[in-house]
Amino acid sequence: MTFEMGEETREVQGTWDISTYKYLIDGAGMKLLVDSMKEKKIRGIKCPQCETVYVPGPTFCRKCYIDIDEVVEIGETGVVMSYAVEMADVRGNPLEEFRLTAMIKLDGADTWIIGTISGMDWHDARIGMRVKAFWVDEPVGSLADIDRFEAI
Amino acid sequence: MRNVGIIGVGYTPVFVSKRKDVNIPEMISEAVDAAFRNTKLTPDDIDAITFGNMQTFEGVNMPHLWAADHMRALDKPYMRIATGGTTGMSTLHSAYYHVASGLHDVVMAITWEKQSEGDSQVGLSGIVMPEAMVMVQHGMDLFGGKGMGAMGGGSTGAAAYQAMSYLHHSGADPEHIDKMAALERSNAALNPYAHLRKKTTVADIQATPFVSWPLRFGHTCPTSDGATVAIVASEEMVEKLADSVAWINGVGCATSDPATVNFIEGQITDPAEQEPARMASSKAYAMAGIKDPSKEIDMAEMYNGFAHQSLMWLEKLGLCKEGEAHKMLDAGALNIDGELPTNASGGVFSTNAIGASAMNRPTECALQIMRKIEGGHQIPKKIKNAVSHGWGGMFQYVTVTVLGDEPRHGQG
Amino acid sequence: MQRDIAIVAQAQVMTDSLDIPRERMLFDLVKGLFDKVGITRHDIDGFVLNSNDFEVGHTIANVFEDTPCGAYMKDETHVEADGMWAAQYTTMRLLSGNYDTALVVGNSSGASTFRPYLVMDYQLNPTYDRQLGILNELSTAALQARAYMAKYGAEEDDFNEIAARLLRNAALNPYAVRSKADATAGDVLASDYLYEPLRQLACYPFTDGACAMILASGKRAKELTDKPVWIKGMGNSVDTYYVGERDLATSKSARMAGERAYKLAGISNPAKQIDVAEVSAKFAYQEPIISEALGLFKEGSAGKVASKGLADLGGSMPVCPSGGGLGAYVFTANGLVRVAECVRQLKGEAGEAQVSGAKTALAHSQDGFCAQHNGVMVLSTEEG
Numbered sequence: 001m002t003f004e005m006g007e008e009t010r011e012v013q014g015t016w017d018i019s020t021y022k023y024l025i026d027g028a029g030m031k032l033l034v035d036s037m038k039e040k041k042i043r044g045i046k047c048p049q050c051e052t053v054y055v056p057g058p059t060f061c062r063k064c065y066i067d068i069d070e071v072v073e074i075g076e077t078g079v080v081m082s083y084a085v086e087m088a089d090v091r092g093n094p095l096e097e098f099r100l101t102a103m104i105k106l107d108g109a110d111t112w113i114i115g116t117i118s119g120m121d122w123h124d125a126r127i128g129m130r131v132k133a134f135w136v137d138e139p140v141g142s143l144a145d146i147d148r149f150e151a152i
Numbered sequence: 153m154r155n156v157g158i159i160g161v162g163y164t165p166v167f168v169s170k171r172k173d174v175n176i177p178e179m180i181s182e183a184v185d186a187a188f189r190n191t192k193l194t195p196d197d198i199d200a201i202t203f204g205n206m207q208t209f210e211g212v213n214m215p216h217l218w219a220a221d222h223m224r225a226l227d228k229p230y231m232r233i234a235t236g237g238t239t240g241m242s243t244l245h246s247a248y249y250h251v252a253s254g255l256h257d258v259v260m261a262i263t264w265e266k267q268s269e270g271d272s273q274v275g276l277s278g279i280v281m282p283e284a285m286v287m288v289q290h291g292m293d294l295f296g297g298k299g300m301g302a303m304g305g306g307s308t309g310a311a312a313y314q315a316m317s318y319l320h321h322s323g324a325d326p327e328h329i330d331k332m333a334a335l336e337r338s339n340a341a342l343n344p345y346a347h348l349r350k351k352t353t354v355a356d357i358q359a360t361p362f363v364s365w366p367l368r369f370g371h372t373c374p375t376s377d378g379a380t381v382a383i384v385a386s387e388e389m390v391e392k393l394a395d396s397v398a399w400i401n402g403v404g405c406a407t408s409d410p411a412t413v414n415f416i417e418g419q420i421t422d423p424a425e426q427e428p429a430r431m432a433s434s435k436a437y438a439m440a441g442i443k444d445p446s447k448e449i450d451m452a453e454m455y456n457g458f459a460h461q462s463l464m465w466l467e468k469l470g471l472c473k474e475g476e477a478h479k480m481l482d483a484g485a486l487n488i489d490g491e492l493p494t495n496a497s498g499g500v501f502s503t504n505a506i507g508a509s510a511m512n513r514p515t516e517c518a519l520q521i522m523r524k525i526e527g528g529h530q531i532p533k534k535i536k537n538a539v540s541h542g543w544g545g546m547f548q549y550v551t552v553t554v555l556g557d558e559p560r561h562g563q564g
Numbered sequence: 565m566q567r568d569i570a571i572v573a574q575a576q577v578m579t580d581s582l583d584i585p586r587e588r589m590l591f592d593l594v595k596g597l598f599d600k601v602g603i604t605r606h607d608i609d610g611f612v613l614n615s616n617d618f619e620v621g622h623t624i625a626n627v628f629e630d631t632p633c634g635a636y637m638k639d640e641t642h643v644e645a646d647g648m649w650a651a652q653y654t655t656m657r658l659l660s661g662n663y664d665t666a667l668v669v670g671n672s673s674g675a676s677t678f679r680p681y682l683v684m685d686y687q688l689n690p691t692y693d694r695q696l697g698i699l700n701e702l703s704t705a706a707l708q709a710r711a712y713m714a715k716y717g718a719e720e721d722d723f724n725e726i727a728a729r730l731l732r733n734a735a736l737n738p739y740a741v742r743s744k745a746d747a748t749a750g751d752v753l754a755s756d757y758l759y760e761p762l763r764q765l766a767c768y769p770f771t772d773g774a775c776a777m778i779l780a781s782g783k784r785a786k787e788l789t790d791k792p793v794w795i796k797g798m799g800n801s802v803d804t805y806y807v808g809e810r811d812l813a814t815s816k817s818a819r820m821a822g823e824r825a826y827k828l829a830g831i832s833n834p835a836k837q838i839d840v841a842e843v844s845a846k847f848a849y850q851e852p853i854i855s856e857a858l859g860l861f862k863e864g865s866a867g868k869v870a871s872k873g874l875a876d877l878g879g880s881m882p883v884c885p886s887g888g889g890l891g892a893y894v895f896t897a898n899g900l901v902r903v904a905e906c907v908r909q910l911k912g913e914a915g916e917a918q919v920s921g922a923k924t925a926l927a928h929s930q931d932g933f934c935a936q937h938n939g940v941m942v943l944s945t946e947e948g
Contacts, residue, residue, distance in 0.1 A: 021621035084312030085365035111418025142291025278623035
């Protein structure tokens with residue numbers, strides 16, 4: 001007698017419950033950043049050895065592999081290193097308004113942050129163009145304190 | 153150093169969106185059986201097994217243990233490797249070192265993914281789960297459009313930034329991405345183990361909507377169910393057991409920092425810089441005795457979740473000068489009958505069972521070298537040296553394998 | 565083996581409640597190890613990391629471990645199983661001649677991030693065992709304990725004696741997170757059942773921690789340390805997933821793993837030739853099953869070993885002078901910790917737990933339910 005295989009196997013449900021995890025995350029550089037944003041400033045951490053300025057700052061330098069804690073203030077203007085124009089949402093549905101986002105290297109920093117650029121036609125966006133951060137009227141110490149970037 | 157060769161490959165009969173007729177170990181065992189069939193070996197010939205798939209994607213922890221019986225692994229040395237998107241090639245490298253160490257002679261590397269049984273988006277977002285939580289705690293609007301909000305690059309992730317950076321630095325046009333996409337999809341149409349098998353024109357690609365400029369829907373890879381197995385052997389055992397062989401002459405891997413989306417600590421790498429690709433390939437070429445890859449390499453299999461990447465990697469792996477890849481594409485050099493056939497298989501871009509994706513690159517090279525390609529994508533010219541490449545982690549990790557029709561001589 | 569490979573140095577960190585981020589724990593540990601040996605991250609030509617995504621709750625967990633371990637812009641790979649497999653893979657990479665100095669790092673945070681029992685639940689066959697909800701870390705262990713008791717007439721008290729010895733040993737180990745200097749079988753008996761016949765003090769404590777080790781080719785190892793610990797043999801073997809298909813009272817895969825390692829190390833009589841053993845046991849009852857399979861004691865001799873103190877520090881075959889898995893069990897990294905403990909013994913750095921004159925040591929690892937997958941490494945103070 002041979003065992004007949006079915007066309008389809010049976011499906012059973014399973015879950016991976018991520019909410020039961022308790023993560024400890026190094027938020028030192030992030031806290032430094034949001035605290036400074038309350039004063040409409042942007043601060044990062046500098047490695048005394050290779051002079052790399054990280055924003056937000058880690059507590060050790062990836063290249064030199066030493067502890068770092070020198071706080072430095074950096075500019076609110078920077079240069080676009082790359083950009084993309086979001087035209088569909090995560091499920092693939094077209095967006096009514098396209099969104100221009102960019103990887104921006106702020107003046108004085110060696111690392112890049114992501115920001116949304118407003119006030120321009122995305123067709124005019126270029127790698128290498130200069131942008132400036134615009135703040136909300138009343139910053140509260142949060143990443144949302146930068147309202148937008150605009151080309152200068 | 154001991155010479156090690158791939159003496160056989162086994163695939164699941166198909167790579168498709170959903171295998172509803174088999175469960176996970178059953179599906180993998182199809183590829184294991186195919187490898188035995190193709191090599192005429194039996195489980196008794198195998199000294200050790202390495203096993204890899206993308207962590208977490210099916211919601212089963214260390215599935216090599218559950219699958220051990222189906223893998224014909226009982227009573228054998230067994231090792232689980234997982235490095236994200238590159239897992240397939242990392243698993244092959246582990247098999248390679250099992251033999252190169254002198255401890256084992258014939259080793260089977262098993263790689264697979266059954267993406268239909270999990271939620272890849274959840275799996276992928278798990279990469280940055282704690283980081284994303286911290287960002288939200290600190291006021292970031294992950295999917296919104298304000299200030300420092302918005303997940304980089306929208307729904308294609310940072311791949312769109314990478315594509316734009318590549319276009320900017322290479323001088324290629326967005327249309328070159330369409331053209332590469334059409335070429336690879338058409339190659340896949342000839343490959344019975346490809347997932348998206350439809351002859352595709354540039355116009356077909358251009359008819360698909362943009363997801364994140366400059367990337368269209370037609371530039372992105374599918375999610376697939378499938379498994380790939382390779383059997384590697386020492387030089388002595390190759391002579392005893394194999395009727396054909398492709399030698400693993402160089403291996404390399406390298407990592408940088410979690411380059412994109414990691415907002416907890418400032419990122420220091422352009423997603424298109426891919427310095428690890430240069431590091432890993434330099435090491436693999438040196439091992440293989442290849443001095444000028446642009447002259448000595450006869451074919452390339454690049455890991456391309458997105459269509460621009462094939463072109464980008466050719467430059468990063470030294471197969472052409474920076475800014476030359478799209479010109480080679482225009483000149484037809486990347487076609488199956490061209491000077492440097494690239495992704496004759498259709499690439500990850502056409503078939504993506506993630507854990508197997510970085511394995512399908514070297515297995516395609518091996519079968520091309522052995523001239524055992526099934527379907528219509530056998531490269532007509534003789535292949536002496538081939539390079540295969542894997543990419544993953546969080547944009548920061550690269551593996552490279554150089555294969556040849558002859559073993560290395562007099563090195564190491 | 566085609567090349568002599570040695571362990572240069574080890575470092576461990578363990579706690580029952582991690583209060584710093586995992587990445588910081590790894591940075592402090594690895595940086596400390598480099599400083600101790602007098603090298604920098606640039607002296608390492610191959611990194612092998614070891615962790616489990618389910619354990620740390622991060623997909624591709626090694627992505628965030630690379631830079632804390634010094635692997636930025638370096639050759640790195642990742643083993644997702646017990647840490648000993650990472651150590652064995654590192655050894656293979658060194659044996660190939662392709663690497664000379666390597667770092668292996670295993671870590672997890674089973675006390676603070678995620679419970680190991682849940683991690684084990686995710687290892688179950690999701691189409692059957694996980695649906696039934698009967699098998700889990702503790703119920704399978706209880707079945708195995710019962711199987712050993714039934715086959716060899718062992719008593720729960722034998723296991724309690726083993727647990728008491730391990731807790732006493734743990735008191736001598738600065739890394740242990742749980743210990744009791746004067747522990748007796750009575751203390752173990754007085755602790756609650758987690759799952760009959762498993763008493764709480766006879767089960768592993770949840771532990772956060774990491775273990776790092778530098779391995780090198782013979783020549784390089786001798787440049788880096790006066791006391792290299794030589795890797796003489798290694799092996800592993802996997803059994804069927806289905807616990808119902810195994811003889812749970814013994815361990816075929818541990819026996820085969822041991823045989824493979826002994827063959828390479830030239831060991832014909834492990835009970836005589838091995839001076840100290842570090843066995844990965846999550847529960848006290850597992851120690852006799854595994855050490856018997858490894859040929860360290862006679863089959864079914866748990867009662868005799870306990871009553872005569874054979875496995876004690878001063879006994880004929882000291883097992884787990886560190887306290888083993890009952891003193892601390894860093895999930896995933898545990899097998900690596902066992903290797904590290906052998907290194908401490910063979911370097912003569914084990915303090916009050918030092919087994920005098922220890923020259924040859926055995927480290928063991930396990931994965932899966934009822935130790936489905938077992939690994940062994942044999943280490944020695946003697947080269948060649």
